[in-house]
Amino acid sequence: MHRTELTELIVARRIEAGVTWQDLADAVDRPVVWTTAALLGQHPIPRPEAEVLVEKLGLPTDVVALLGAVPVRGTDRDVAVSDPTIYRLYEALAVYGPALKELIHEKFGDGIMSAINFSLDIDKVPHDSGDRVVITFDGKFLPYDWVSGR
Amino acid sequence: MHRTELTELIVARRIEAGVTWQDLADAVDRPVVWTTAALLGQHPIPRPEAEVLVEKLGLPTDVVALLGAVPVRGTDRDVAVSDPTIYRLYEALAVYGPALKELIHEKFGDGIMSAINFSLDIDKVPHDSGDRVVITFDGKFLPYDWVSGR
Amino acid sequence: MHRTELTELIVARRIEAGVTWQDLADAVDRPVVWTTAALLGQHPIPRPEAEVLVEKLGLPTDVVALLGAVPVRGTDRDVAVSDPTIYRLYEALAVYGPALKELIHEKFGDGIMSAINFSLDIDKVPHDSGDRVVITFDGKFLPYDWVSGR
Amino acid sequence: MHRTELTELIVARRIEAGVTWQDLADAVDRPVVWTTAALLGQHPIPRPEAEVLVEKLGLPTDVVALLGAVPVRGTDRDVAVSDPTIYRLYEALAVYGPALKELIHEKFGDGIMSAINFSLDIDKVPHDSGDRVVITFDGKFLPYDWVSGR
Amino acid sequence: MHRTELTELIVARRIEAGVTWQDLADAVDRPVVWTTAALLGQHPIPRPEAEVLVEKLGLPTDVVALLGAVPVRGTDRDVAVSDPTIYRLYEALAVYGPALKELIHEKFGDGIMSAINFSLDIDKVPHDSGDRVVITFDGKFLPYDWVSGR
Amino acid sequence: MHRTELTELIVARRIEAGVTWQDLADAVDRPVVWTTAALLGQHPIPRPEAEVLVEKLGLPTDVVALLGAVPVRGTDRDVAVSDPTIYRLYEALAVYGPALKELIHEKFGDGIMSAINFSLDIDKVPHDSGDRVVITFDGKFLPYDWVSGR
Amino acid sequence: MHRTELTELIVARRIEAGVTWQDLADAVDRPVVWTTAALLGQHPIPRPEAEVLVEKLGLPTDVVALLGAVPVRGTDRDVAVSDPTIYRLYEALAVYGPALKELIHEKFGDGIMSAINFSLDIDKVPHDSGDRVVITFDGKFLPYDWVSGR
Amino acid sequence: MHRTELTELIVARRIEAGVTWQDLADAVDRPVVWTTAALLGQHPIPRPEAEVLVEKLGLPTDVVALLGAVPVRGTDRDVAVSDPTIYRLYEALAVYGPALKELIHEKFGDGIMSAINFSLDIDKVPHDSGDRVVITFDGKFLPYDWVSGR
Amino acid sequence: MHRTELTELIVARRIEAGVTWQDLADAVDRPVVWTTAALLGQHPIPRPEAEVLVEKLGLPTDVVALLGAVPVRGTDRDVAVSDPTIYRLYEALAVYGPALKELIHEKFGDGIMSAINFSLDIDKVPHDSGDRVVITFDGKFLPYDWVSGR
Amino acid sequence: MHRTELTELIVARRIEAGVTWQDLADAVDRPVVWTTAALLGQHPIPRPEAEVLVEKLGLPTDVVALLGAVPVRGTDRDVAVSDPTIYRLYEALAVYGPALKELIHEKFGDGIMSAINFSLDIDKVPHDSGDRVVITFDGKFLPYDWVSGR
Structure with a gap:
């Protein structure tokens, strides 16, 4: 299985199972942003945590190795940006990004x-x-x- | 003068004058991120603050009206993203943006x-x-x- | 099933069933634009309405949860814009968008x-x-x- | 003078003169959206109206012919879309455009x-x-x- | 079936059947350009004509409803333009389009x-x-x- | 002078002079589409015709050689397509281009x-x-x- | 079968069969560049030659009609250009294309x-x-x- | 002066002077394609040849050093491709590029x-x-x- | 099988088998960068090495011929660049590429x-x-x- | 002056002055890659070094402050990549970038x-x-x- 297919499967299974991202984070005792991002394909998940998550989501057990591999990170930006919830984050950078650059240099060098x-x-x-x-x-x-x- | 030309002039004058963004923010008693963004062309600047800033930066006095107009906001993304300091902000969204979307919906609806x-x-x-x-x-x-x- | 696959299925089933969008909106007592957009994947559909629509369209009953999830909104713009009916809406913005910006600011601030x-x-x-x-x-x-x- | 240069001049002069778009529309007795769009380069302006507007904005009188020519319409979309006020209009089409297409066909053919x-x-x-x-x-x-x- | 899949099927069946576009147009007594474009997914085809064409091309009979639906029109331009036969049409517009615009305005307003x-x-x-x-x-x-x- | 600057000058002078494209074509006894396209930078103009046109438009006489040179043809498509008058021509190709390809091959090989x-x-x-x-x-x-x- | 699928099949079969492009060209007594391009989907192949090639490559016999149809020509440029062997050809045009244009006009008109x-x-x-x-x-x-x- | 400005100047001066590219190549005893490409900004020109060309084209003598510098090579592809004379070269690669790749590998490795x-x-x-x-x-x-x- | 499918299979099998790239390079006695790149589809692999690697990775034996064919090289840049590990390499070129060009010319000509x-x-x-x-x-x-x- | 204008000036002055990048690096006792990149607008240059370089290149003395400001880094990729000398660097990443990612993770985590x-x-x-x-x-x-x- 390719990692992007696994991500789609995780997204579908979580909805069907009615489990929250917070539930999943609690089950592995990790921060919820890290856990959500990792399941969405942005961080490798160590074996013990992967085994717990595989069970909670009813995934096939042989994906544990794939969950543990370093993924190709990032999001297809065209897709991501079309969603208004995500777009507002990019809008904030479009408006304030150059100001942040100036202030990072002013405060830190x-x-x-x-x-x-x-x-x-x-x-x-x-x-x-x-x-x-x-x-x-x-x-x-x-x-x-x-x-x-x- | 076009607002983008005014922005270039502001950028150049601040460097020549050796004034910090914090100095400029203090002079108008506004938050430094707001002040920096506004001078870089992202917010209209009310007349009293504009007059102070024009003086501090040695700008021609007739730009006060232009500083007060609602600007066309945003940044040419290709330009902005080529800079490593700004790029790291976009990278964080590329890695964590979909996770933030999921969690905004989970926490807020x-x-x-x-x-x-x-x-x-x-x-x-x-x-x-x-x-x-x-x-x-x-x-x-x-x-x-x-x-x-x- | 991925939400975009479900959208394609909805589009096909509605044509086969010979049901209008207005019929579907009436069945759930919601505005027709909202109902159409929601079925096309732009709004989550609450369980009671989803159950009615699933029945009217002859969809598999296990898609109710997926219809209730917050979707990734938006349309692939290249695809959308190639259609003359949709293009005229974008054309109106290309011609009048900057004027609307000016007038929103003039009337509202x-x-x-x-x-x-x-x-x-x-x-x-x-x-x-x-x-x-x-x-x-x-x-x-x-x-x-x-x-x-x- | 090229029409886009004239547009920039109009934008600058209106701010300097402190005249509203509504004032300009009233002066020529035309709808305000039409007048604003026309001055921003989207419609030809007949000679009588052009003469009034040239005077109100203090433009050189020889631009009357240029204002009367059919312009190359449209907006550089990348520029337009970077502005949050304009972007919300495009966002509405991204979310509801396909639904509008369906309903135009359902209601009108x-x-x-x-x-x-x-x-x-x-x-x-x-x-x-x-x-x-x-x-x-x-x-x-x-x-x-x-x-x-x- | 998605309309683009149906288009691919029509293209393949016509070659296999050795039927010309003119034959198909004659069978439904419509102009050949209209008929060809409609079969390639650019116009809805009324039921009687659709039934004739489905039989001539040996398509499954349940596609009649899909042929009758208003399609999402247009062509993926990158694909279309790579073909020299189609490209020459676009080349003519690249060379003469602005002249046509001038002359439409001169002759018609x-x-x-x-x-x-x-x-x-x-x-x-x-x-x-x-x-x-x-x-x-x-x-x-x-x-x-x-x-x-x- | 660069040919694109000369084109802008021609466009401006024709409006100021109140001369039609048909007048210009008549003056050199050439088809009006050819003449308009040539003046807009798409065809070299032989010396005798160029001299007539230069006089009619009040251009500097030293541009005759430049008008006679083979130009770099074509139009910046993004600019051209934003204009609704030109866009309709491209729309016709988007809808009917593949059908024309099929029929050119069917009728001619x-x-x-x-x-x-x-x-x-x-x-x-x-x-x-x-x-x-x-x-x-x-x-x-x-x-x-x-x-x-x- | 779609022509691009047939092309992929031809590419695979030729490697498996260990046959050279020159062998295939010799078998049909055509120039090797023409034969290779035709098999890669750029020219229709007349029935007699198509039958020989289908046999040499062990393709299903019913693809003869598809090989004989006029294809949609061209190559996805993004894909093609990423390969260094193909890229050098484009590089030569990037460096010498404008010179060739000048010299075609100088030598031929x-x-x-x-x-x-x-x-x-x-x-x-x-x-x-x-x-x-x-x-x-x-x-x-x-x-x-x-x-x-x- | 920037090299692209110098290129524009060379293009203009050659037309005004009525000198052919072949004349220029003969004057420096170099191949005409090389000479044309070099003057168009694709190769550095050694001092002796540069001095001859500067004189023939009536360029300011201080550009000899700039002509001798290694240029940033290549052509803005969007511009180059819009011209039909240049486009045909790219079209040949779009149609035959993958075949050339196959045959380079077959003949050379x-x-x-x-x-x-x-x-x-x-x-x-x-x-x-x-x-x-x-x-x-x-x-x-x-x-x-x-x-x-x- | 298409080479990109084979690459995905190789990526998956290596993770499942728990074999390192260095192990694979050692097994064929080749440099590890060459071996990794070749398996990822960037170099043809001679038959003896291919047979060893096919066995180590548990691939079907009939892919040996495909591994030996000259591949279409390169990476989809949009995909590659979204990954922070790869992006830093491109960032280094964005910052230092023009300097490297200058120094190659200064040191080598x-x-x-x-x-x-x-x-x-x-x-x-x-x-x-x-x-x-x-x-x-x-x-x-x-x-x-x-x-x-x- | 804008930093990109200053970069163009530096490029021109260095050629006119016949000074090598190595000479400039030696004058400020810094590595030559750093010095070249800094002068090309990629690093701020401290005042003492900036003063030496300004003198060596005959730049106006008031650019010292601008040379000392943190620049907006990066290169317009389209421009940079069109040059064959720079392109080879990107080509190496297109061919070997994914392999480097795999090996960074294998060797370092x-x-x-x-x-x-x-x-x-x-x-x-x-x-x-x-x-x-x-x-x-x-x-x-x-x-x-x-x-x-x-």
Whole structure:
């Protein structure tokens, strides 16, 4: 089975089984964003966690090895962006991305926020004018550094 | 003058003047992300703040009206994405965007995080393994709602 | 089954069954634009309505859960735009979109027409020179507002 | 002068002059959407109206002929779509376009809504949950008809 | 069956059956361009004609309803343009399209040639220097007209 | 001067001078489609005709050589297609192009309609239901022929 | 069977059978470039030759009619260009294409090299510094000629 | 001056001066394809030849250094392909490119035709059915070879 | 079987079998980068090596011929670039590619680094600040050389 | 001045001045790849080095501040890839990129080679079959690590 077929199967099985992503995260004691992303094909899943998830979702047991392989990451952007819920995230970057670049350089110097040494969280925050979606990107600052190992 | 020409002028003048974005934000008593984005052409700037900023940056005074007009927002994505500092933000969405969609729906129901009733913040957080860039998206949840005003 | 496969099945079954979209909307007592869009994969359908529609269209009963899941919305634009009936809608935006932006800002201030708190209607209006297609977009105005929940 | 340069000049002059689009429409006694679109380069403007508008905006008088020429219509879509206010209009079509196609065919038969024998209006409608932007597309139905003039 | 699959089936069956497009047009007493385009998925085919064509091509009888549905029109342009026979048609528009626009406006005023109230013909015309392909576009002129049905 | 700049100049001068394309064609005794296309940069213009046209349009006399050079032909398709008048021509090909390919092969054999040994005409044809735009493509049939000159 | 599926089958069968393209060309007594291109889906193959090739490649006999139909020509360019062997051909055009245009016009006048009345050959030419690939494009010159058959 | 500006200047000056590419090639005693390509910005031109060409074309003498620099090669493909004379070259590759790949491998083994150790020639060859354009690509065969210099 | 299907099968079988790429390279005594690339469809694999690899991976034995055929090389760039591990390689070229071009010309003259007479290596190099990935491109310099074999 | 204009100026001045990139690197005692890339707009240049380079290249002294600002990095890929010297680098990634991904994961685990904590070198290595271009990418391995600073 190809990993993208497995992802489609996971998506279908979760809906049929009526299980939440939070349930699945709790079952393996991992953060819910990590667990959801991993099941959607963005992170390898270690064998013990994979075995639990395979059972909870009623997947064939021989996919454990595939779940443990490093996947080809990323999302077909044309598909992703057509959805309004995802589009708003990209819209925020289109409006504020250059400002963030300027401020990363002003606060930290020349470099980047790592997307590898990185975590991401989502919270529901009550507010007088209605609940708010709060998403936090948290990545290590990496300064440009001209290092050679040879 | 076209707004994009004004943006280029602002970018050049700030470097020549050696003024930080934080200085400019302080001068108008607004959040630094908002101020930076507004100067880069993403928000209209009210007259009083515009007058202060025009003076600080040594811009011609007749651009105050243009700074106050609602701009055509957004960034040429091809240009923006070629820069590694900005790219990491898009990479995070490519890896975690579908997971965020699933979790917004699981936590809030069918709808979106607004990018209009919205704020964005960036912090420098010390950590044992090195300083961290922490970026917070904070938008009102808007449920899909089939309302008619007629 | 993947939601796009289910959409193709719905399209085929409706033609075979000779049922109109209006019939389907009446059966679930919902607006016809909403019902059509939902069946075409743009809105989740609550269980009671889904059960009625599944029966009317002779779909397998186990798709009720899938119809109730929040879909990945949107249309492959290249495909959609090649059809002359759909193209005329995009043509109207190409010609009048920037004017609408100017007038939204002039009448309401800086912000957007929501496409989430939104409804859409289509009417057949008789006219001396021939029947007219009248399509109404009706969305809540959302002003740009820099709010933080933290 | 090229028409796109004239459009940029009109945009700049209107902001400097502090004149509203409604003022300009009133001055020539035409619908405001038509007037705004025409000034933005989407319709030829007859000589009498052009002369009035040239005076109100302080444009050089020799642009009257250019304003009267049939323009190359349309908008660079990549630019237009990057703006959130315009994007919501396209989003509505991405979500509801195929449903509108189905319903045009169901209500009228095989054919299109004309975007040429067409008008477009925008209203501000008060509502308990906030003002609403109501945009109306109004085009003649044109049935597919295999006619030959020879 | 999806309409594009049906189109592929029609293409294959016609070659296997050794039937010409003209034969098929004669069998239903319709213009050959219309008949060919309709079978290739560009026009709905009324039941009586569909029944004749289904029999001539040996298609399964249950596709009559699908042939009668309004199709999603248009051609994947990248595919179409790679073929030299089709490409020459697009090349003619690339070279003469802007001239045609100027002359439509000069001869008729501001408006378009309809592609809906429209017919198209192809003839073989003998000539001393070799046979000529003569293709005629014949569409009603539609003037831009700002009409409202409300 | 670059040929595209010259084209823009020609477009502007013709509007200012209030001269029709037909006037220009008459002045050089050439078909109006050829003349319009040539002035818009699609055909070299022989010296005698170029001298007449330069005078009629009040162009600088040193552009005669440039008008006589073989141009880089074609139109930026994205720009051209955004205009509804031009778009309808492309729409006709999107709907009928594959049918034309089939019929060229059925009537003539394997080959193409030349767009080089080619002429194009546009007529205004009165009709009870309104004037019709009739456009004729007229190209020599060229059969695929595996010839070698060596 | 669709012609692209047949092409994939031909590609696979030839490898399995260990037959060279030259063998296949010899079997039907046609030029090897023509034969290879025809089998790869670029030219119709007359019945006698098709029957020989079907036997040599062990294809099902009912594909003879499909091999004889005029194909949709061309190659998906994105796919083709990713291969270094094919890419070098495109690279030569990227570097020398505009020069060839200039020289065709200088040597022949305004017109094109036909790609229809055309042949193409490939030779292996020994050279002191290593064997050379020599590819010859050989097409009839077609002058631009404004001919009408009506 | 940027090299692309210099190219535009060369193109204009050559037309004004009425000099052929062959004249220019003769003046520097180089092949005409090489000379034309070099002047169009595809090869550096050594100082002695550059000085001759600068004089023949009446260019400012200080461009000799720029003509001698290694250029950024290649052509904007969208522009190049819109011209029918150039397009026919690409069309030949679209139709015959995959066949050439197969035959290079069959005749030479796994590898490529170099486009660097390469020459290209164009000839006018008389033929009973009309003059022929004969273009020869002549490149060294380079076999895939896994060599390491370390 | 199509080569891309075989590649997917190889990818799946290797994971299931728990074999490393290094194991496979050792089994055929070839460099590991070459072996991995060849199995992923980028190089033909000679029969003896192919037979060993087919056995190690438990592939059907009849794929040996397909593994030995020259493949259509290259990677769908959109897919490849979405993965962060691969993207960093492209990012390095986006940042340093033009500098490498300048330095190749400065050190070697006008020409290229061959990607055909070429090898590539990857090493793990310990360093105080963490292990380093060291990738070496090693290609023969090929000077631009206008050679003709005729 | 905009940074891209400054880059064009630097490119032109270096050619006119006849200075090598190595000379410039020596003048500021930095690696030549870093220096070249920095001058081409990919790295900020500290004030002391910027002052030396400004003098060597005869640039206006007020560009020192602009050279010191963090640039928007990256290259317009369409432009860069059209050049054969640069293209070979991308070709190597198209052929070997997926293999490198597999081997990074096999040798280091799940993660990336940093392009930030990174250096790049180019050498000329003599070899019996001709000089070789050896390019070394040297980046720190960064393992995927779900760290949060909050």
